[in-house]
Amino acid sequence: MKLSxxxxxxxxxxxxLHNENEALIIECGIKPIEIKKTxxxxxxKINGIIVSHSDQDHIKYxxxxxxxxxxxxxxxxxxxxTKTKSNFSPIVCKHGSEFRxxxxxxxxxxxxxxxxxxxxxxxxxxxxxxxxxxxxxxxLKYKFNELRHILIECNYSEEILQRNGVSNEFxxxxxxNSHMSYDTCCKTLIANDLSLVQNIVxxxxxxxxxxxxxFREGISSLTGKNIYIADAGLEIELNKTPF
Amino acid sequence: MSNLVKLEGINYLDPVQFDSMQRVxxxxxxxxxxxxTYKAKENTPEAKAKAIANSMIALEISQxxxxxxxxxxxxxxxxxxxxxxxxxxxxxxxxxxxxFNPLQYKFTTNGVLGKIEYTDYEWKAEGGRNQKVxxxxxxxxxxxxxxxxxxxTTAKGSDDILESxxxxxxxxxxxGWYLKNGSKWQTMPKQMLIYxxxxxxxxxYAPEISMxxxxxxxxxxxxxxxxxxxxxxxxxxxxxxxxxxxLENKNTPTATLITNPTKETPKKEEKKVEPTKExxxxxxxxxxxxxxxxxxxxx
Numbered sequence: 001m002k003l004s005x006x007x008x009x010x011x012x013x014x015x016x017l018h019n020e021n022e023a024l025i026i027e028c029g030i031k032p033i034e035i036k037k038t039x040x041x042x043x044x045k046i047n048g049i050i051v052s053h054s055d056q057d058h059i060k061y062x063x064x065x066x067x068x069x070x071x072x073x074x075x076x077x078x079x080x081x082t083k084t085k086s087n088f089s090p091i092v093c094k095h096g097s098e099f100r101x102x103x104x105x106x107x108x109x110x111x112x113x114x115x116x117x118x119x120x121x122x123x124x125x126x127x128x129x130x131x132x133x134x135x136x137x138x139x140l141k142y143k144f145n146e147l148r149h150i151l152i153e154c155n156y157s158e159e160i161l162q163r164n165g166v167s168n169e170f171x172x173x174x175x176x177n178s179h180m181s182y183d184t185c186c187k188t189l190i191a192n193d194l195s196l197v198q199n200i201v202x203x204x205x206x207x208x209x210x211x212x213x214x215f216r217e218g219i220s221s222l223t224g225k226n227i228y229i230a231d232a233g234l235e236i237e238l239n240k241t242p243f
Numbered sequence: 244m245s246n247l248v249k250l251e252g253i254n255y256l257d258p259v260q261f262d263s264m265q266r267v268x269x270x271x272x273x274x275x276x277x278x279x280t281y282k283a284k285e286n287t288p289e290a291k292a293k294a295i296a297n298s299m300i301a302l303e304i305s306q307x308x309x310x311x312x313x314x315x316x317x318x319x320x321x322x323x324x325x326x327x328x329x330x331x332x333x334x335x336x337x338x339x340x341x342x343f344n345p346l347q348y349k350f351t352t353n354g355v356l357g358k359i360e361y362t363d364y365e366w367k368a369e370g371g372r373n374q375k376v377x378x379x380x381x382x383x384x385x386x387x388x389x390x391x392x393x394x395x396t397t398a399k400g401s402d403d404i405l406e407s408x409x410x411x412x413x414x415x416x417x418x419g420w421y422l423k424n425g426s427k428w429q430t431m432p433k434q435m436l437i438y439x440x441x442x443x444x445x446x447x448y449a450p451e452i453s454m455x456x457x458x459x460x461x462x463x464x465x466x467x468x469x470x471x472x473x474x475x476x477x478x479x480x481x482x483x484x485x486x487x488x489x490l491e492n493k494n495t496p497t498a499t500l501i502t503n504p505t506k507e508t509p510k511k512e513e514k515k516v517e518p519t520k521e522x523x524x525x526x527x528x529x530x531x532x533x534x535x536x537x538x539x540x541x542x
Contacts, residue, residue, distance in 0.1 A: 085287075096490070109490050122490065138477055139485040173473045184481055191486035 001128040001238045004038045006030040008203045008230035010057050024104045025049040028062040047102035053118035054081035077117025111137035114178045128238040135204050140188050147197050149238045154202040155179035156209035198242050203230040253303045268298035277316045320459055330438035330458040348437050349393045356384025359416050382416050389413050392436035394444040407444035
């Protein structure tokens, strides 16, 4: 199983889990044509798309995906706030109730963001085991079992946020109240059993208030795992065993 | 000057004028030269309607003050939802309106600022809720010169000098302009003194030029949007709630399609082999209950 990152910032988010036969897209923040290039121009491989919440950088191209006849799964709150114009409807999923998309099993869980019914996803596939996906949340309520790979937001550092002296207090409050800080990310990681975890991908880093190198080094020394920064174009193998 | 600009204002109730203005605005919103506020952010009817509405207001103001629509669009910015002029536009308008000679500025230095007491407002937790509390603070300005500026000019054909109220750095500190986050008063005090005195001068002698609108700099300095510092609340919530529960699968059918008579379900390729259940209002699509990898346990 391969993870391809097409975008992981406020200008557009999209991640693809794919192998030779299947693809699961996470978020609709990047144009479908870019996905097509990533998966070898084979739309038939796409099992479905899961969307975490209704911010533009996550749902911008939802209508284009729906118009292609692809199944988009997201919460009722996100659908309500998105107001899709496509003739096709997204499919509602909800916290705590798992569903299957091809060989992928997806368990949505609620996250903490300033929009209606945001979700994170615990994704399972026989090839890669459990993959945690959590973005745009200032903390996670839950602990997760048997994780193999983690895609978690590490948006900002409190020190950098203070140092930068945010001129707009609303923006500062919004960052704190809707995104995960480096410290919270560290606490979340060590609160979970990481014994089976192979890869940790830090996603959705703020352009202004983060330091990718420091974050990677800090979390690497904390967890001893492979740490990646989700830059557009990143591709890594996510398999159940590291061999 | 075109016939368009010669009009005294748009009569919104005249269908012909209204239609013409809409077409003019439709053209302007597609120009690369107008600022983003006046452009359609998305290619949707709603976004276009909003852009046309903004352009129509700019066009109406441009006609009333006899300026080019592009000039108004480039110099009127909504700050916190209030339309505000750029200070340089205001100065240019006074200088070219024909009634006054160009604005001049007189700087004087009144020694160093010294220690200045000012009132700041901080969010503090009192009685279980965060409140904005006035706090007296002292600004150490012993290394900063207290510059004062006055804008002045004369009306054409008259020798009477028309002076603005004096604005000094001490006043900027006491008013809270100087110490706001990102304040330009700290980095370019003389420029800000010019802008502020020009704005005061216009408010006093020719308010009809600014039409009651403040300058961008004034709005940024004086409008204090109420906010609550959420850092502590978020930290507390995170410490109490984070990673406390084990995520459980509720084992209930999910991924339901809300049926909407106006919309269709995407027809998926043959890969979707899971059976679907139907009910009166919703359709269960692809639940995993029939095929769980780990006997219903969470993965």
